[in-house]
Amino acid sequence: MKPTDSELEILHVLWTNGPSTVRQVHDTLSQSRDLGYTTALKLMQIMYEKGLLSREEDGRSHTYTAAVSEEATQRNLVDRFVETAFRGSASKLVMQILGQHKASREELDEIKNLLSDLNRDLSD
Structure with a gap:
């Protein structure tokens, strides 16, 4: 399943920070863009329904985790x-x-190593 750009932003927050509440995700995202709390909540509910997030309920708060x-x-x-x-x-x-x-020298070296590994795999 291909996440939308907004869903991908939420996933990045969860991959970086681990399990989080909507408030925590909203606070992180609102540092770099204008995002309403209810928009974040709705997006995360949709992502849960799509199977992109899992959710644990603890009283009134929900903790979301990336399911992918x-x-x-x-x-x-x-x-x-x-x-x-x-x-x-x-x-x-x-x-x-x-x-x-x-590309930096380090990136080029990494690409060369990857190509070398791929060639070796093809030879085996």
């Missing part, structure tokens, strides 16, 4: 992006990214 991992979500978003924007070509995506953005 950051890695799995990133993988799904990238897969969809590669399919729709680059017609399934991962190499076109990588060439576009490296052509548009200056």
Whole structure:
């Protein structure tokens, strides 16, 4: 399931901070953007219904936890992006990214190591 941009922001807060109440998520998000408490509450209720969040009830407050991992979500978003924007070509995506953005020496070394690992896996 592909989260919306707003849902992704909420997931980032929960991945970073761990289980949180709506108030805690709202307070974090409202530091960088104008977001009403009721909007955050509604979004998190929808995300719970969609299966993106789990919820524990403790009296009147609810504590929400991300029900999807950051890695799995990133993988799904990238897969969809590669399919729709680059017609399934991962190499076109990588060439576009490296052509548009200056990578640091450390990032290039990390990419080389990843490519080396992938080549080794193909050889096995």
